[in-house]
C-alpha cells in the first residue's frame with residue numbers, strides 16, 4: 001500500500017493526496033509534525049534525506065517533491081492526468097511550473113510571514129510579504145486569461161496542472177488575496193473544490209488550517 005508522509009497544513013502534501021484520491025489509490029497517511037522538527041529527525045531522514053514533506057513510499061520505492069510524486073502516481077496508473085502526447089504533456093509541465101515557481105512562491109511568502117513564522121520561531125520579513133502581494137497580483141490575471149480561454153488550466157481536460165494550481169490557491173483566503181474580480185478562476189476553483197477527491201480530504205484548506213491552529217493554540221495555553 002502507498003505510504004504518504006506529510007501534514008494537512010502543507011499544500012504540497014494536500015496536492016499529492018488530491019491526486020491519489022482522484023486516481024483511487026488507497027494509502028496510509030503519516031503525519032509529520034513540522035513544528036516539532038520531525039522532518040529533520042533521523043527516523044524521517046531515513047525516509048526522505050531531503051528533510052521535507054511530502055514524501056511517499058511505494059513498494060520499497062521512496063520519492064519526494066510533490067510534483068515528481070504526482071507525475072509518478074499518474075504515470076504508474078496510466079492516467080490521462082499526465083498526457084503521453086509530447087506537446088500536451090509539455091503544456092501540462094509548463095502550467096505545473098508556472099503554478100509552482102510563481103504562484104506558490106508568492107503565496108508562500110505571504111503564508112510564512114503571516115502564519116508559519118510563528119510555528120517555526122522565525123521573524124516577519126516585511127519586504128518578502130510585500131513582494132508576495134505584488135507578485136500574486138501579477139500572476140492572477142495570467143491565470144484568469146488562461147481560464148477564460150480554456151476549461152482547465154492546461155487546456156480542455158483536467159490534468160495534474162489543475163491539482164498543482166488548486167493546492168497553490170488553497171491559501172488565498174488565509175492570505176486575504178481577493179479572487180472575486182477573477183470570475184473564471186472563481187468558477188474553475190469552485191468546480192475543483194466540489195470534486196470528490198477534494199471533498200474526501202476536506203471541505204476547504206481554510207477550515208482545516210483554522211481547526212489545526214486552534215488546537216495548537218489551545219495546547220499551548
Ligand SMILES: N[C@@H](CCC(=O)N[C@@H](CS)C(=O)NCC(=O)O)C(=O)O
Pocket residue numbers: 009010011012013034039051052053054064065066067
Ligand atoms: N518543492 C517541495 C516543497 C516541500 C516543502 O517546502 N515542504 C515544507 C512543508 S509545505 C517542509 O517540509 N518544510 C519543513 C522544512 O523545510 O523544514 C514540494 O513541492 O514537495
